Amino acid sequence: MNFDINAIFQIAGIGIITAMIHTVLKQMGKEDMAHWATVIGFVVVMFMVIRLLDELFQEIKTIFLFQ
Amino acid sequence: MMKILGAVLIIGASTLFGYYKASLYAARPRQIRQLIHALKRLATEIGYGSTPLPEALARLSSQCSRPLNRMFGTIADRLRTGSSDTAKDVWQESVRLFWGQTAMKSPERETMLELGSSLGISDRENQLKHIELAVTLLQHEEAAARDEQLKYEKLSRSLGVLGGALIVILIY
Numbered sequence: 001m002n003f004d005i006n007a008i009f010q011i012a013g014i015g016i017i018t019a020m021i022h023t024v025l026k027q028m029g030k031e032d033m034a035h036w037a038t039v040i041g042f043v044v045v046m047f048m049v050i051r052l053l054d055e056l057f058q059e060i061k062t063i064f065l066f067q
Numbered sequence: 068m069m070k071i072l073g074a075v076l077i078i079g080a081s082t083l084f085g086y087y088k089a090s091l092y093a094a095r096p097r098q099i100r101q102l103i104h105a106l107k108r109l110a111t112e113i114g115y116g117s118t119p120l121p122e123a124l125a126r127l128s129s130q131c132s133r134p135l136n137r138m139f140g141t142i143a144d145r146l147r148t149g150s151s152d153t154a155k156d157v158w159q160e161s162v163r164l165f166w167g168q169t170a171m172k173s174p175e176r177e178t179m180l181e182l183g184s185s186l187g188i189s190d191r192e193n194q195l196k197h198i199e200l201a202v203t204l205l206q207h208e209e210a211a212a213r214d215e216q217l218k219y220e221k222l223s224r225s226l227g228v229l230g231g232a233l234i235v236i237l238i239y
Contacts, residue, residue, distance in 0.1 A: 024229065
Protein backbone atom coordinates (compact mmCIF):
# COMPACT_ATOMS: atom_id res chain seq x y z
CA MET A 1 0.00 0.00 0.00
CA ASN A 2 2.79 2.35 0.96
CA PHE A 3 4.52 1.83 -2.35
CA ASP A 4 1.35 2.61 -4.30
CA ILE A 5 0.83 5.96 -2.56
CA ASN A 6 4.43 6.96 -3.30
CA ALA A 7 4.06 6.10 -7.00
CA ILE A 8 0.89 8.16 -7.25
CA PHE A 9 2.59 11.16 -5.69
CA GLN A 10 5.56 10.70 -8.01
CA ILE A 11 3.30 10.70 -11.05
CA ALA A 12 1.50 13.79 -9.78
CA GLY A 13 4.83 15.57 -9.26
CA ILE A 14 5.97 14.70 -12.79
CA GLY A 15 2.68 16.07 -14.09
CA ILE A 16 3.09 19.34 -12.22
CA ILE A 17 6.70 19.86 -13.29
CA THR A 18 5.92 18.95 -16.90
CA ALA A 19 3.04 21.43 -16.96
CA MET A 20 5.35 24.15 -15.59
CA ILE A 21 8.04 23.38 -18.19
CA HIS A 22 5.35 23.48 -20.89
CA THR A 23 4.14 26.89 -19.68
CA VAL A 24 7.65 28.36 -19.47
CA LEU A 25 8.64 27.13 -22.92
CA LYS A 26 5.38 28.32 -24.44
CA GLN A 27 5.74 31.78 -22.92
CA MET A 28 9.19 32.12 -24.45
CA GLY A 29 7.79 31.31 -27.88
CA LYS A 30 9.06 27.77 -28.30
CA GLU A 31 5.80 25.92 -28.84
CA ASP A 32 7.39 22.92 -30.52
CA MET A 33 9.81 22.36 -27.65
CA ALA A 34 6.91 22.75 -25.20
CA HIS A 35 4.97 20.02 -26.95
CA TRP A 36 7.99 17.75 -26.99
CA ALA A 37 8.47 18.25 -23.26
CA THR A 38 4.85 17.35 -22.63
CA VAL A 39 5.09 14.26 -24.82
CA ILE A 40 8.25 13.09 -23.06
CA GLY A 41 6.64 13.59 -19.66
CA PHE A 42 3.60 11.66 -20.84
CA VAL A 43 5.75 8.78 -22.06
CA VAL A 44 7.63 8.59 -18.76
CA VAL A 45 4.40 8.51 -16.78
CA MET A 46 3.04 5.94 -19.21
CA PHE A 47 5.99 3.64 -18.51
CA MET A 48 5.42 3.93 -14.77
CA VAL A 49 1.71 3.15 -15.14
CA ILE A 50 2.48 0.19 -17.38
CA ARG A 51 4.87 -1.17 -14.76
CA LEU A 52 2.18 -0.91 -12.10
CA LEU A 53 -0.39 -2.52 -14.39
CA ASP A 54 2.06 -5.32 -15.10
CA GLU A 55 2.34 -5.98 -11.38
CA LEU A 56 -1.44 -6.01 -11.11
CA PHE A 57 -1.79 -8.57 -13.89
CA GLN A 58 0.91 -10.75 -12.38
CA GLU A 59 -1.03 -10.73 -9.11
CA ILE A 60 -4.23 -11.67 -10.92
CA LYS A 61 -2.45 -14.48 -12.73
CA THR A 62 -1.01 -15.91 -9.56
CA ILE A 63 -4.38 -15.68 -7.82
CA PHE A 64 -6.77 -17.00 -10.45
CA LEU A 65 -4.90 -19.01 -13.11
CA PHE A 66 -2.02 -20.75 -11.43
CA GLN A 67 -3.74 -21.11 -8.05
CA MET B 68 18.51 11.69 5.15
CA MET B 69 20.97 10.75 2.43
CA LYS B 70 18.15 10.84 -0.08
CA ILE B 71 17.26 14.40 0.83
CA LEU B 72 20.92 15.41 0.68
CA GLY B 73 21.24 13.94 -2.82
CA ALA B 74 18.06 15.64 -3.94
CA VAL B 75 19.34 18.99 -2.70
CA LEU B 76 22.65 18.43 -4.48
CA ILE B 77 20.97 17.56 -7.79
CA ILE B 78 18.60 20.53 -7.64
CA GLY B 79 21.47 22.85 -6.68
CA ALA B 80 23.66 21.63 -9.52
CA SER B 81 21.00 21.98 -12.19
CA THR B 82 19.98 25.40 -10.85
CA LEU B 83 23.57 26.58 -11.04
CA PHE B 84 23.84 25.20 -14.57
CA GLY B 85 20.73 27.11 -15.60
CA TYR B 86 22.07 30.33 -14.07
CA TYR B 87 25.40 29.75 -15.83
CA LYS B 88 23.67 29.42 -19.19
CA ALA B 89 21.64 32.56 -18.43
CA SER B 90 24.82 34.46 -17.58
CA LEU B 91 26.34 33.39 -20.90
CA TYR B 92 23.29 34.73 -22.73
CA ALA B 93 23.57 37.97 -20.76
CA ALA B 94 27.31 38.33 -21.34
CA ARG B 95 27.27 37.83 -25.11
CA PRO B 96 25.80 41.22 -26.19
CA ARG B 97 27.95 43.01 -23.63
CA GLN B 98 31.13 41.42 -24.92
CA ILE B 99 30.19 42.10 -28.53
CA ARG B 100 29.71 45.74 -27.61
CA GLN B 101 33.13 45.82 -25.96
CA LEU B 102 34.60 44.25 -29.07
CA ILE B 103 32.96 46.92 -31.23
CA HIS B 104 34.40 49.66 -29.02
CA ALA B 105 37.83 48.03 -29.18
CA LEU B 106 37.71 47.86 -32.97
CA LYS B 107 36.66 51.49 -33.16
CA ARG B 108 39.60 52.43 -30.96
CA LEU B 109 41.85 50.37 -33.20
CA ALA B 110 40.47 52.23 -36.21
CA THR B 111 41.31 55.51 -34.49
CA GLU B 112 44.84 54.33 -33.73
CA ILE B 113 45.35 53.29 -37.33
CA GLY B 114 43.60 56.22 -38.97
CA TYR B 115 44.78 59.18 -36.92
CA GLY B 116 47.82 57.94 -35.02
CA SER B 117 49.33 55.64 -37.64
CA THR B 118 50.40 53.47 -34.73
CA PRO B 119 52.11 50.19 -35.62
CA LEU B 120 49.87 47.20 -35.07
CA PRO B 121 51.66 45.70 -32.00
CA GLU B 122 51.62 49.02 -30.13
CA ALA B 123 48.03 49.72 -31.09
CA LEU B 124 46.96 46.29 -29.87
CA ALA B 125 48.93 46.68 -26.64
CA ARG B 126 47.20 50.00 -25.97
CA LEU B 127 43.88 48.34 -26.78
CA SER B 128 44.52 45.54 -24.33
CA SER B 129 45.22 48.00 -21.54
CA GLN B 130 41.89 49.72 -22.17
CA CYS B 131 39.67 46.65 -22.60
CA SER B 132 38.10 44.65 -19.81
CA ARG B 133 38.51 41.07 -18.86
CA PRO B 134 38.07 38.51 -21.59
CA LEU B 135 39.23 40.72 -24.45
CA ASN B 136 42.32 42.33 -22.95
CA ARG B 137 44.18 39.02 -22.73
CA MET B 138 43.41 38.26 -26.37
CA PHE B 139 44.72 41.60 -27.64
CA GLY B 140 47.65 41.45 -25.23
CA THR B 141 48.68 38.03 -26.50
CA ILE B 142 48.50 39.16 -30.10
CA ALA B 143 50.58 42.25 -29.29
CA ASP B 144 53.19 40.24 -27.39
CA ARG B 145 53.55 37.65 -30.11
CA LEU B 146 53.82 40.32 -32.78
CA ARG B 147 56.49 42.12 -30.75
CA THR B 148 58.67 39.07 -30.16
CA GLY B 149 59.05 39.00 -33.92
CA SER B 150 58.76 35.36 -34.84
CA SER B 151 58.42 34.52 -38.51
CA ASP B 152 54.62 34.19 -38.31
CA THR B 153 52.57 36.72 -40.20
CA ALA B 154 50.18 39.03 -38.41
CA LYS B 155 47.31 37.07 -39.91
CA ASP B 156 48.52 33.77 -38.44
CA VAL B 157 49.17 35.30 -35.02
CA TRP B 158 45.80 37.04 -34.99
CA GLN B 159 43.81 33.99 -36.05
CA GLU B 160 45.63 31.63 -33.69
CA SER B 161 45.14 33.93 -30.71
CA VAL B 162 41.48 34.56 -31.56
CA ARG B 163 40.86 30.81 -31.76
CA LEU B 164 42.80 30.25 -28.52
CA PHE B 165 40.94 32.83 -26.45
CA TRP B 166 37.50 32.40 -27.97
CA GLY B 167 36.57 29.68 -25.50
CA GLN B 168 36.89 32.13 -22.62
CA THR B 169 34.40 34.56 -24.10
CA ALA B 170 30.64 34.13 -24.30
CA MET B 171 30.59 34.94 -28.00
CA LYS B 172 29.65 32.45 -30.68
CA SER B 173 30.89 31.48 -34.11
CA PRO B 174 29.49 34.36 -36.27
CA GLU B 175 31.56 36.88 -34.29
CA ARG B 176 34.57 34.59 -34.46
CA GLU B 177 34.32 34.34 -38.23
CA THR B 178 34.12 38.13 -38.45
CA MET B 179 37.22 38.50 -36.30
CA LEU B 180 39.14 35.84 -38.24
CA GLU B 181 38.30 37.55 -41.50
CA LEU B 182 39.40 40.89 -40.11
CA GLY B 183 42.72 39.33 -39.11
CA SER B 184 43.55 38.45 -42.70
CA SER B 185 43.39 42.10 -43.77
CA LEU B 186 45.11 43.85 -40.85
CA GLY B 187 48.62 45.07 -41.24
CA ILE B 188 49.06 44.17 -44.91
CA SER B 189 47.60 47.12 -46.76
CA ASP B 190 47.35 50.88 -46.65
CA ARG B 191 45.44 52.91 -44.12
CA GLU B 192 42.15 53.37 -46.00
CA ASN B 193 41.87 49.70 -46.83
CA GLN B 194 42.37 48.65 -43.22
CA LEU B 195 39.92 51.26 -42.01
CA LYS B 196 37.33 49.94 -44.45
CA HIS B 197 37.83 46.40 -43.29
CA ILE B 198 37.48 47.44 -39.64
CA GLU B 199 34.33 49.35 -40.53
CA LEU B 200 32.90 46.28 -42.22
CA ALA B 201 33.69 44.15 -39.18
CA VAL B 202 32.06 46.71 -36.90
CA THR B 203 28.90 46.70 -39.02
CA LEU B 204 28.70 42.92 -38.96
CA LEU B 205 29.29 42.89 -35.21
CA GLN B 206 26.54 45.44 -34.67
CA HIS B 207 24.10 43.15 -36.48
CA GLU B 208 25.26 40.27 -34.32
CA GLU B 209 24.82 42.39 -31.21
CA ALA B 210 21.18 43.09 -32.08
CA ALA B 211 20.57 39.40 -32.69
CA ALA B 212 22.34 38.51 -29.45
CA ARG B 213 20.19 40.96 -27.51
CA ASP B 214 17.04 39.38 -28.95
CA GLU B 215 18.34 35.98 -27.90
CA GLN B 216 19.12 37.28 -24.43
CA LEU B 217 15.55 38.56 -23.97
CA LYS B 218 14.21 35.21 -25.12
CA TYR B 219 16.48 32.70 -23.45
CA GLU B 220 17.87 34.26 -20.29
CA LYS B 221 14.81 33.71 -18.11
CA LEU B 222 14.00 30.51 -19.94
CA SER B 223 17.28 28.80 -19.11
CA ARG B 224 17.02 29.89 -15.47
CA SER B 225 13.59 28.38 -14.96
CA LEU B 226 14.44 25.33 -17.03
CA GLY B 227 17.44 24.66 -14.79
CA VAL B 228 15.34 24.66 -11.62
CA LEU B 229 12.48 22.70 -13.18
CA GLY B 230 14.77 20.16 -14.79
CA GLY B 231 16.48 19.52 -11.46
CA ALA B 232 13.11 19.05 -9.76
CA LEU B 233 12.02 16.66 -12.52
CA ILE B 234 15.16 14.53 -12.19
CA VAL B 235 14.75 14.37 -8.42
CA ILE B 236 11.12 13.27 -8.70
CA LEU B 237 11.98 10.70 -11.37
CA ILE B 238 14.67 8.94 -9.35
CA TYR B 239 13.22 9.48 -5.86
